[in-house]
Amino acid sequence: MSYHSRHFLQLTITLLFLTAVKSDDGAVMTKLSTSLTQTPSSWSTNADYCKWEGITCDSSKRVTVISLADKKLSGTLVPDLNELSQLKTLAVQRNSISGEVPILSSLGNLQKVLLDSNNFTSLPSNFFAGLTILKVFTVSDNINLAPWGLPDYLTDVTNLQTFHASNANIVGTIPDIFSGLTNLQNLRLSYNNLTGELPRSFGGSSIQNLQLNNQKQGLSGTLDVVSLMLQVSQVWLQANSFSGAIPDLSNCSTLFDLQLRDNQLTGLVPASLVSLPKLANITLHNNKLQGPVPEFKSAVKVDKYQIKNSFCLSKPGPCDPQVSVLLDVAGAIGYPYSLATSWTGNDACKWNYVVCDNSNKVTIVNFAKHMFSGTISPAFANLTSLRTLSLNDNNFVGTIPKELTSLPNLQSLNVSNNDLSGDTPVFPPTVKFSFGGNPNIGKDVSNTSGSGSGSGSGSGNAGGGSNGSKKGSSGSGMVIRIVISVIFFVVILLFFSYYCYAKKRNQKLVKVEDPESGKEIVKASVIGGSSNAYSVGTELQSRGSSDHAAMHVFEGGNVNISIDVLRQVTDNFSEENILGRGGFGVVYKGELHDGTKIAVKRMEAGVMGTKGLKGFQAEISVLTKVRHRHLVALLGYCVNGNERLLVYEYMPQGTLSQHLFEFRELKTNPLSWKQRVSIALDVGRGVEYLHSLAQQSFIHRDLKPYNILLGDDMRAKVADFGLVKNAPDRDGKFSVESRLAGTFGYLAPEYAATGRVTTKVHVYAFGVVLMELITGRKALDETMPEDRSHLVAWFRKVLISREILVKATDQTNCL
Numbered sequence: 175m176s177y178h179s180r181h182f183l184q185l186t187i188t189l190l191f192l193t194a195v196k197s198d199d200g201a202v203m204t205k206l207s208t209s210l211t212q213t214p215s216s217w218s219t220n221a222d223y224c225k226w227e228g229i230t231c232d233s234s235k236r237v238t239v240i241s242l243a244d245k246k247l248s249g250t251l252v253p254d255l256n257e258l259s260q261l262k263t264l265a266v267q268r269n270s271i272s273g274e275v276p277i278l279s280s281l282g283n284l285q286k287v288l289l290d291s292n293n294f295t296s297l298p299s300n301f302f303a304g305l306t307i308l309k310v311f312t313v314s315d316n317i318n319l320a321p322w323g324l325p326d327y328l329t330d331v332t333n334l335q336t337f338h339a340s341n342a343n344i345v346g347t348i349p350d351i352f353s354g355l356t357n358l359q360n361l362r363l364s365y366n367n368l369t370g371e372l373p374r375s376f377g378g379s380s381i382q383n384l385q386l387n388n389q390k391q392g393l394s395g396t397l398d399v400v401s402l403m404l405q406v407s408q409v410w411l412q413a414n415s416f417s418g419a420i421p422d423l424s425n426c427s428t429l430f431d432l433q434l435r436d437n438q439l440t441g442l443v444p445a446s447l448v449s450l451p452k453l454a455n456i457t458l459h460n461n462k463l464q465g466p467v468p469e470f471k472s473a474v475k476v477d478k479y480q481i482k483n484s485f486c487l488s489k490p491g492p493c494d495p496q497v498s499v500l501l502d503v504a505g506a507i508g509y510p511y512s513l514a515t516s517w518t519g520n521d522a523c524k525w526n527y528v529v530c531d532n533s534n535k536v537t538i539v540n541f542a543k544h545m546f547s548g549t550i551s552p553a554f555a556n557l558t559s560l561r562t563l564s565l566n567d568n569n570f571v572g573t574i575p576k577e578l579t580s581l582p583n584l585q586s587l588n589v590s591n592n593d594l595s596g597d598t599p600v601f602p603p604t605v606k607f608s609f610g611g612n613p614n615i616g617k618d619v620s621n622t623s624g625s626g627s628g629s630g631s632g633s634g635n636a637g638g639g640s641n642g643s644k645k646g647s648s649g650s651g652m653v654i655r656i657v658i659s660v661i662f663f664v665v666i667l668l669f670f671s672y673y674c675y676a677k678k679r680n681q682k683l684v685k686v687e688d689p690e691s692g693k694e695i696v697k698a699s700v701i702g703g704s705s706n707a708y709s710v711g712t713e714l715q716s717r718g719s720s721d722h723a724a725m726h727v728f729e730g731g732n733v734n735i736s737i738d739v740l741r742q743v744t745d746n747f748s749e750e751n752i753l754g755r756g757g758f759g760v761v762y763k764g765e766l767h768d769g770t771k772i773a774v775k776r777m778e779a780g781v782m783g784t785k786g787l788k789g790f791q792a793e794i795s796v797l798t799k800v801r802h803r804h805l806v807a808l809l810g811y812c813v814n815g816n817e818r819l820l821v822y823e824y825m826p827q828g829t830l831s832q833h834l835f836e837f838r839e840l841k842t843n844p845l846s847w848k849q850r851v852s853i854a855l856d857v858g859r860g861v862e863y864l865h866s867l868a869q870q871s872f873i874h875r876d877l878k879p880y881n882i883l884l885g886d887d888m889r890a891k892v893a894d895f896g897l898v899k900n901a902p903d904r905d906g907k908f909s910v911e912s913r914l915a916g917t918f919g920y921l922a923p924e925y926a927a928t929g930r931v932t933t934k935v936h937v938y939a940f941g942v943v944l945m946e947l948i949t950g951r952k953a954l955d956e957t958m959p960e961d962r963s964h965l966v967a968w969f970r971k972v973l974i975s976r977e978i979l980v981k982a983t984d985q986t987n988c989l
């Protein structure tokens with residue numbers, strides 16, 4: 175709008191000026207002749223400017239044409255040119271003119287402006303304002319132009335026929351303005367830095383010559399709109415990032431020159447392209463085109479398109495039948511780039527997601543969980559040996575083709591968790607057919623293309639899944655996905671190592687010798703890996719003799735520390751030194767005389783009761799037996815009257831829950847994904863160690879972010895052993911408790927239901943901690959609506975769809 179008002183103002187001023195003052199083109203031409211250097215010899219100020227070389231005047235000596243192409247001119251164009259109100263043509267191409275292109279908005283008669291191959295430094299952003307009858311504008315090959323974008327208001331230049339601005343430093347996207355430019359025939363914007371997709375309004379336009387090749391970063395998206403450019407004859411789109419299949423161009427009957435090389439096009443070359451009547455010149459190499467090599471008529475000039483593509487053979491000829499079928503399958507999901515790069519050659523048995531039997535017949539196609547979107551091709555029915563077809567966990571839409579029921583060997587068809595609709599075909603009873611997680615199945619939604627929301631029932635599940643996938647995944651989404659995979663990998667690893675270990679630990683014994691005496695002290699079990707080696711070492715320490723172990727624990731030779739020392743190091747338990755408060759007391763910070771930082775947990779007499787006393791004893795008895803890099807070390811304890819004090823190593827970064835849930839209040843950075851993974855691994859190692867002690871297994875029973883403490887390096891240690899239980903978790907034995915211990919949200923269901931406690935409660939609690947690390951949400955969050963407040967239940971729902979899972983990840987830190 176502002177430009178319109180400015181434009182109006184300019185017009186008004188110009189009109190006033192024109193009516194008041196008799197214009198003097200001679201003065202303007204004199205200025206121009208001095209601002210340009212090396213003007214032609216006839217450009218003498220003594221001579222009549224209408225007789226100057228390249229100048230044409232009308233009968234009243236008004237300049238109508240300035241034509242100075244190829245004159246080796248340098249210098250600049252003066253702003254006063256805007257006073258030559260009768261000027262129709264300004265042609266200064268192929269010189270070395272520099273400086274700003276002057277604003278010519280008062281020149282209502284201007285039809286041609288030719289500025290190419292000069293050294294202009296900028297084009298005013300409102301240059302095209304007022305130039306309503308401009309037909310030709312060229313500014314190509316002005317490499318020193320300040321970066322500029324194609325303006326939306328170009329639609330005002332309704333007579334525009336030719337717009338050449340190749341190699342002119344244009345940035346940004348191509349605006350969707352071409353339905354307004356009905357006269358535009360030639361559009362050349364090659365060698366710029368245009369990005370984004372081809373505008374829809376190219377369809378139905380009159381463009382004949384379209385050159386958008388060699389963009390720095392590359393135009394992207396599909397070429398679909400080209401099929402609607404019915405007047406087009408030359409299309410240069412090479413050296414960009416276009417993707418998808420070449421559309422059916424059979425309606426582009428005048429097309430003779432099609433340059434598509436160096437893109438990321440996939441799919442079959444349409445037969446209609448080969449039979450285009452006027453085609454004379456085509457390039458296709460360096461894409462990912464699939465299927466049979468096309469055979470062009472001999473009159474057509476083609477590049478070496480057979481190379482650097484994904485054709486099934488190196489020369490024209492039909493592909494293997496199974497290859498043809500699978501390409502049809504790929505076509506139904508839009509020929510994804512990932513398949514176009516991996517499904518090459520003519521042997522489908524070598525392809526990803528495909529398994530064959532001994533006679534090279536495809537028996538398994540496994541597309542599960544690949545974010546494919548599109549329809550299920552009925553051509554699957556041609557793979558007669560197919561036994562297993564897994565299409566679950568994608569974004570397939572449309573119906574399940576009934577042709578699949580004719581597959582004679584089909585045993586399993588899984589289409590769960592997609593967005594399929596329509597009737598489910600009836601399969602023979604021998605087929606295991608899974609189609610859960612498709613909210614629209616059984617409904618006819620053939621009308622509604624995008625709005626799956628019409629159904630009220632399918633809330634949450636796959637409803638939102640169809641959306642994001644069509645755009646592909648963003649970079650950060652990818653990172654999150656990788657991190658999730660890593661975390662799941664870690665979980666699986668832990669499970670396996672633990673169960674393997676449980677099996678082996680009574681079998682595999684290793685002799686360990688005291689490094690000093692050389693005496694064999696103990697036989698301990700190991701399964702390899704540094705953390706186990708470490709645990710053996712620790713065990714040595716604790717099993718040798720318990721008072722010997724105590725010596726290691728505290729420098730004073732006794733874990734019993736006097737209350738006076740503790741008073742002293744905590745400034746008499748001053749308020750400033752409080753680190754936090756727990757269920758049984760206050761934790762203070764302190765520093766021993768040798769500089770060791772400590773945390774002192776002071777359990778006060780009144781609050782403690784017998785439960786607290788038990789916790790105190792449990793904590794001492796456990797922590798004097800176990801020591802591990804990822805368990806908070808107990809340095810000592812103190813009994814003073816009714817007071818019980820425990821002294822730990824100090825963990826400067828506080829609890830994991832602070833970093834996960836309170837980082838905003840505490841003004842700290844959210845945890846990076848790398849840190850989250852390393853914390854998960856640390857906690858896993860600490861817990862695994864507790865399991866792996868040969869003599870007895872300890873069960874923490876209260877594993878949660880509040881009890882995971884972090885050091886300055888953000889490495890984690892498990893703390894708070896007040897609820898630890900000594901469990902005979904061997905040969906399926908377990909202990910039964912009458913009273914539950916732990917925290918809601920982290921209790922394993924079998925423990926909560928039966929009171930049976932085994933080390934498996936750690937696996938559950940650890941899983942909850944992982945979920946919290948991934949989502950940044952609390953195990954139980956009362957501030958959330960009821961259906962989402964329980965993280966585990968919600969996470970299970972979310973796990974169904976990768977889309978939602980990615981959305982569910984903690985977005986505070988995308989590394």
Ligand SMILES: Nc1ncnc2c1ncn2[C@@H]1O[C@H](COP(=O)(O)OP(=O)(O)OP(=O)(O)O)[C@@H](O)[C@H]1O
Pocket residue numbers: 753754755756757758759761773775806822823824825826828829880881883893894896
């Ligand atoms: N070793 C330590 N280093 C630094 N801070 C600590 C340390 N131990 C505890 N804290 C701080 O003190 C707070 C209370 O810790 P603690 O784990 O002792 O509570 P608690 O009494 O065990 O609570 P509950 O038993 O109800 O879980 C923690 O939130 C933490 O911020």
Ligand SMILES: *[C@@H]1O[C@H](CO)[C@@H](O)[C@H](O)[C@H]1NC(C)=O
Pocket residue numbers: 270272293295318
């Ligand atoms: C173009 O202009 C720049 C300064 O803007 C100058 O350095 C360069 O030499 C000019 N190039 C030509 C070919 O005139």
Ligand SMILES: *[C@@H]1O[C@H](CO)[C@@H](O)[C@H](O)[C@H]1NC(C)=O
Pocket residue numbers: 345346367369390391
């Ligand atoms: C092209 O433009 C994009 C942004 O649109 C920018 O990130 C990129 O650096 C540019 N490339 C060049 C070579 O100028």
Ligand SMILES: *[C@@H]1O[C@H](CO)[C@@H](O)[C@H](O)[C@H]1NC(C)=O
Pocket residue numbers: 401422423424425
């Ligand atoms: C070509 O044009 C005809 C008539 O408008 C239309 O029916 C047909 O679908 C078009 N073909 C393609 C491939 O767009």
Ligand SMILES: *[C@@H]1O[C@H](CO)[C@@H](O)[C@H](O)[C@H]1NC(C)=O
Pocket residue numbers: 431433454455475
């Ligand atoms: C084919 O295209 C190339 C460049 O893409 C061009 O140089 C050549 O003149 C074209 N040939 C024909 C016959 O159009």
Ligand SMILES: *[C@@H]1O[C@H](CO)[C@@H](O)[C@H](O)[C@H]1NC(C)=O
Pocket residue numbers: 495498499502553556
């Ligand atoms: C599948 O088989 C049908 C019937 O035999 C045939 O018409 C069709 O072309 C085949 N499809 C592919 C992709 O081979």
Ligand SMILES: *[C@@H]1O[C@H](CO)[C@@H](O)[C@H](O)[C@H]1NC(C)=O
Pocket residue numbers: 566567586588589590591606608
């Ligand atoms: C089908 O896929 C779903 C979702 O991944 C899975 O839960 C189910 O077990 C699968 N069914 C069969 C029969 O494999």
Ligand SMILES: *[C@@H]1O[C@H](CO)[C@@H](O)[C@H](O)[C@H]1NC(C)=O
Pocket residue numbers: 618619620621
């Ligand atoms: C499809 O849409 C039309 C018009 O929008 C509507 O009349 C028709 O009932 C719809 N059909 C179905 C099956 O939804």
Ligand SMILES: *[C@@H]1O[C@H](CO)[C@@H](O)[C@H](O)[C@H]1NC(C)=O
Pocket residue numbers: 638641642
């Ligand atoms: C789905 O896509 C539309 C259009 O791109 C967008 O406006 C909307 O926010 C998206 N919805 C979700 C849930 O991502």
